[in-house]
Amino acid sequence: MSRDLNGSREVLDGDDVARALTRMAHEVVERNKGAADLVILGIPKRGVPLAQRLGARISAAEGVDVPVGALDVTMYRDDLRLRPARALERTDIPPGGVDDKIVVLVDDVLFSGRTIRAALTALDDVGRPRAVRLVVLVDRGHRQLPIRADHVGKNIPTSLAESVHALVSEVDGRDGVVLAQAADQPRSDAEALP
Amino acid sequence: MTPNATILIRAARVLGGEPRDLLIDDGVIVALGAGARAADAARTATVVDADGLIALPGLVDLHTHLREPGREDAETVETGTLAAARGGFTAVHAMANTDPVADTAGVVEQVWRLGREAGHADVRPVGAVTVGLRGERLAELGAMADSAAGVRVFSDDGVCVSDAMLMRRALEYVKAFDGVIAQHAQEPRLTEGAQMNEGELSGRLGLQGWPNVAEEAIVARDVLLAEHVGSQVHICHLSTRGSVEIVRLAKQRGLPVTAEVTPHHLLLTDELVATYDPRYKVNPPLRSAADVAALREALADGTIDIVATDHAPHPVEAKDCEWDVAAFGMLGLETALSVVQHTMVDTGLLDWSGVAERMSYAPARIGRCDTGELAHGRPLAEGEPANIVLVDPSVSATVDPSASASLSRNTPYEGMKLPGAVVATFLRGRPTHVTGGLL
Amino acid sequence: MIRHLLSAGDLSLDDATLVLDTAEEMARLTEGRSVKKLPTLRGRTVVNLFFEDSTRTRTSFELAAKRLSADVVNFSAKGSSLSKGESLKDTALTLEAMGADGVVVRHSASGAPYRLATSGWINACVLNAGDGTHEHPTQALLDAFTMRRHLGELSGKRIVIVGDVLHSRVARSNVALLATLGAKVTLVAPPTLLPTGVERWPCDVSYDLDAALSGADAVMMLRVQRERMNAAFFPSAREYSRRYGLDSRRQALMPAEALVLHPGPMNRGMEITAEVADSDRSVIVEQVTNGVYVRMAVLYLMLAGTTEEAA
Numbered sequence: 001m002s003r004d005l006n007g008s009r010e011v012l013d014g015d016d017v018a019r020a021l022t023r024m025a026h027e028v029v030e031r032n033k034g035a036a037d038l039v040i041l042g043i044p045k046r047g048v049p050l051a052q053r054l055g056a057r058i059s060a061a062e063g064v065d066v067p068v069g070a071l072d073v074t075m076y077r078d079d080l081r082l083r084p085a086r087a088l089e090r091t092d093i094p095p096g097g098v099d100d101k102i103v104v105l106v107d108d109v110l111f112s113g114r115t116i117r118a119a120l121t122a123l124d125d126v127g128r129p130r131a132v133r134l135v136v137l138v139d140r141g142h143r144q145l146p147i148r149a150d151h152v153g154k155n156i157p158t159s160l161a162e163s164v165h166a167l168v169s170e171v172d173g174r175d176g177v178v179l180a181q182a183a184d185q186p187r188s189d190a191e192a193l194p
Numbered sequence: 195m196t197p198n199a200t201i202l203i204r205a206a207r208v209l210g211g212e213p214r215d216l217l218i219d220d221g222v223i224v225a226l227g228a229g230a231r232a233a234d235a236a237r238t239a240t241v242v243d244a245d246g247l248i249a250l251p252g253l254v255d256l257h258t259h260l261r262e263p264g265r266e267d268a269e270t271v272e273t274g275t276l277a278a279a280r281g282g283f284t285a286v287h288a289m290a291n292t293d294p295v296a297d298t299a300g301v302v303e304q305v306w307r308l309g310r311e312a313g314h315a316d317v318r319p320v321g322a323v324t325v326g327l328r329g330e331r332l333a334e335l336g337a338m339a340d341s342a343a344g345v346r347v348f349s350d351d352g353v354c355v356s357d358a359m360l361m362r363r364a365l366e367y368v369k370a371f372d373g374v375i376a377q378h379a380q381e382p383r384l385t386e387g388a389q390m391n392e393g394e395l396s397g398r399l400g401l402q403g404w405p406n407v408a409e410e411a412i413v414a415r416d417v418l419l420a421e422h423v424g425s426q427v428h429i430c431h432l433s434t435r436g437s438v439e440i441v442r443l444a445k446q447r448g449l450p451v452t453a454e455v456t457p458h459h460l461l462l463t464d465e466l467v468a469t470y471d472p473r474y475k476v477n478p479p480l481r482s483a484a485d486v487a488a489l490r491e492a493l494a495d496g497t498i499d500i501v502a503t504d505h506a507p508h509p510v511e512a513k514d515c516e517w518d519v520a521a522f523g524m525l526g527l528e529t530a531l532s533v534v535q536h537t538m539v540d541t542g543l544l545d546w547s548g549v550a551e552r553m554s555y556a557p558a559r560i561g562r563c564d565t566g567e568l569a570h571g572r573p574l575a576e577g578e579p580a581n582i583v584l585v586d587p588s589v590s591a592t593v594d595p596s597a598s599a600s601l602s603r604n605t606p607y608e609g610m611k612l613p614g615a616v617v618a619t620f621l622r623g624r625p626t627h628v629t630g631g632l633l
Numbered sequence: 634m635i636r637h638l639l640s641a642g643d644l645s646l647d648d649a650t651l652v653l654d655t656a657e658e659m660a661r662l663t664e665g666r667s668v669k670k671l672p673t674l675r676g677r678t679v680v681n682l683f684f685e686d687s688t689r690t691r692t693s694f695e696l697a698a699k700r701l702s703a704d705v706v707n708f709s710a711k712g713s714s715l716s717k718g719e720s721l722k723d724t725a726l727t728l729e730a731m732g733a734d735g736v737v738v739r740h741s742a743s744g745a746p747y748r749l750a751t752s753g754w755i756n757a758c759v760l761n762a763g764d765g766t767h768e769h770p771t772q773a774l775l776d777a778f779t780m781r782r783h784l785g786e787l788s789g790k791r792i793v794i795v796g797d798v799l800h801s802r803v804a805r806s807n808v809a810l811l812a813t814l815g816a817k818v819t820l821v822a823p824p825t826l827l828p829t830g831v832e833r834w835p836c837d838v839s840y841d842l843d844a845a846l847s848g849a850d851a852v853m854m855l856r857v858q859r860e861r862m863n864a865a866f867f868p869s870a871r872e873y874s875r876r877y878g879l880d881s882r883r884q885a886l887m888p889a890e891a892l893v894l895h896p897g898p899m900n901r902g903m904e905i906t907a908e909v910a911d912s913d914r915s916v917i918v919e920q921v922t923n924g925v926y927v928r929m930a931v932l933y934l935m936l937a938g939t940t941e942e943a944a
Contacts, residue, residue, distance in 0.1 A: 401743050401767075
């Protein structure tokens with residue numbers, strides 16, 4: 001699925017995305033005092049390739065294999081009934097599981113916080129991590145729940161009339177973050193307006 | 195209006211021909227044309243302006259279920275004959291599958307009397323061929339024939355007289371009083387549990403098939419039996435192309451066989467069953483488009499003699515359910531003429547005199563009610579009883595079940611737009627149905 | 634996605650693929666997990682309306698609905714108003730008054746689920762769990778799911794369905810679904826047990842089981858009731874199993890990896906021998922497990938989102 005970007009403005013380009021990921025990889029390791037017990041879980045769709053890249057950077061820096069997986073939150077969302085049922089994305093928990101691990105959730109855009117709430121509930125059904133941390137490429141504000149990210153690629157103040165789209169090459173053919181008028185754009189997969 | 199009033203019907207197109215006046219006095223057509231007598235009478239007569247309307251002889255239905263006695267929740271003689279009058283019928287033959295079954299002189303006389311009291315159409319009771327329609331022994335056919343009801347048509351309709359020996363005896367026995375056996379042709383073993391026409395659709399829908407051969411086997415057998423004993427047999431609601439071919443062959447050989455087709459078999463096909471809506475459940479079942487085409491052709495060329503409605507009222511709960519447990523049958527009296535116009539007249543297969551033959555003259559002949567004091571199916575001519583229906587062929591209307599005179603609502607034509615309207619019906623000069631403002 | 638699941642033929646290729654893919658996710662989420670419950674259908678009510686006994690199908694739907702946290706109400710023919718002649722309509726009106734979101738219906742009358750879905754008696758989504766001799770769409774979906782797990786995509790795969798096609802809702806649904814998925818189906822049965830017009834179905838028809846088996850990717854045996862011989866569909870159980878039963882000799886005619894399926898309950902010794910049913914190529918037990926995943930998928934897709942048509 002590629003995105004129609006007419007009338008939009010690029011706020012991060014591919015290099016910016018790469019630098020942000022590299023920085024956040026270091027921050028995660030620093031905060032965790034190494035890569036021990038880390039399990040990185042991307043939230044589909046675009047959080048999954050971002051998690052893989054973050055994991056690769058940490059693995060390279062620390063010389064260990066950090067397990068990376070995916071956590072689909074569709075069935076845990078609180079807005080399921082507002083739209084027709086959606087196709088499920090792949091959930092892929094690494095073989096070691098999450099019990100007593102430090103789970104790093106990765107998503108592209110942090111908005112209302114409802115996706116992350118759903119992710120925390122979903123994680124509950126998978127196991128009991130020692131701690132959960134959150135990495136997002138973009139925080140655009142307008143939280144509806146008391147949730148914040150531990151590591152942010154870039155804070156982008158927005159109005160509710162705008163929409164924010166992260167692009168990742170695995171899905172969209174290139175990396176970047178663009179800002180558009182919400183009326184002109186489909187709502188983001190991950191962060192629907194309430 | 196009093197029954198003896200003089201009525202002048204002005205400018206009606208008799209059998210679809212040129213406009214003519216009909217003068218009715220004391221239940222009889224006393225003058226036809228624009229003659230002096232008509233003009234004189236016009237001063238005292240009630241005048242009916244029939245400009246643009248077609249006049250047909252009162253229609254005769256050889257196959258009506260009035261449900262009384264026994265199922266007065268579905269229909270009564272009163273409501274059923276009112277529906278008949280609205281449909282242009284002046285006489286109906288009431289089928290015997292009531293509760294109790296019309297298999298004795300007592301029951302047929304009761305139905306006959308109810309018809310006289312209702313007065314909307316003459317009711318000619320049909321007697322059962324076998325006691326209780328059970329197909330085991332003959333009912334007292336002679337007693338019913340000799341009763342006040344003067345029964346001449348006998349039928350176990352709803353079930354087939356499947357026992358060949360019993361059928362032979364019935365055909366022979368009724369010769370003594372010029373009776374006729376009307377056979378419901380359905381081989382019972384081939385239709386055990388059958389739900390719809392057997393074909394690709396029945397296989398797909400998982401509904402047990404009702405093969406054409408189940409009808410044709412009985413039609414063929416009974417035509418041969420009739421030939422063998424020299425008696426007449428009438429085939430009820432013929433529904434398949436194969437039956438048409440058998441009857442055509444029999445008629446070519448000069449055998450005494452007559453046949454009827456229902457309006458619904460002239461119009462509807464089994465494709466409708468794909469909805470699983472039981473309003474399309476009927477016995478015999480709706481057949482294929484090829485069968486429908488063959489039936490129309492046979493009615494046009496005279497292989498099939500008449501149209502008979504098989505008007506079969508059922509209460510709502512008998513149709514508002516799953517297909518398997520729903521009752522067989524459809525309403526037909528009020529829509530029959532419209533369906534015939536739509537399928538036969540508007541298609542050019544039949545003209546209005548052909549309609550008169552197939553819906554009035556011939557059914558009266560087969561029903562043995564074309565002579566005597568209460569004769570039906572007579573030509574619109576001087577000295578004949580004034581059984582007349584006025585039809586407006588130029589209008590069309592959407593069928594609304596709730597507007598029916600019947601107690602039941604199980605019409606398969608709901609929501610369909612059909613041509614033609616019965617504007618007035620006269621039974622021996624007395625209007626039994628008139629639409630607003632005509633009189 | 635369609636609003637009601639009445640016939641396997643109503644599913645487009647996209648719909649069918651979506652159901653199978655979703656079932657795959659359901660399996661992954663459920664298998665080997667201590668918590669087998671998802672919150673997705675919390676607050677939704679699923680009614681199992683079984684006019685005909687079927688412990689296996691009812692239990693499968695019940696488990697599926699419960700794993701998605703739906704409230705489940707079972708209405709069975711035994712010991713309820715259903716056996717006292719309450720009409721389908723009155724039952725439907727009762728369910729509507731109770732606020733059912735989904736009705737899973739099993740009925741001995743073909744088309745009963747259509748009546749429920751189209752008569753205006755209820756607003757709930759209707760799932761056909763087997764109607765008369767018509768269809769059993771979730772059975773076809775679980776069969777396809779099971780075969781796909783072993784064979785990969787079913788397009789071009791050769792599936793042989795053997796037995797009482799005439800009375801089999803499983804066969805009707807499988808032919809429709811497998812045609813949509815692009816598989817090549819051959820029906821094998823004595824001529825008496827094939828429906829009129831079967832030559833116009835999207836499949837091949839054969840009377841010769843031995844010939845059909847070579848080259849099959851999967852063989853699905855249908856249940857054959859012994860009572861059918863009373864209606865002269867075949868002369869005797871022995872003759873039936875000799876001509877149309879799957880035994881070891883016939884299994885040897887099949888390619889080594891070919892699967893054996895059966896929708897159950899089996900008549901061991903009639904359409905299938907115990908040896909074949911219990912062989913390592915039999916996936917009959919898996920079919921039962923997969924039934925829950927497929928029904929979870931269908932319930933999720935039909936009940937989780939908005940049911941507004943336009944949405």
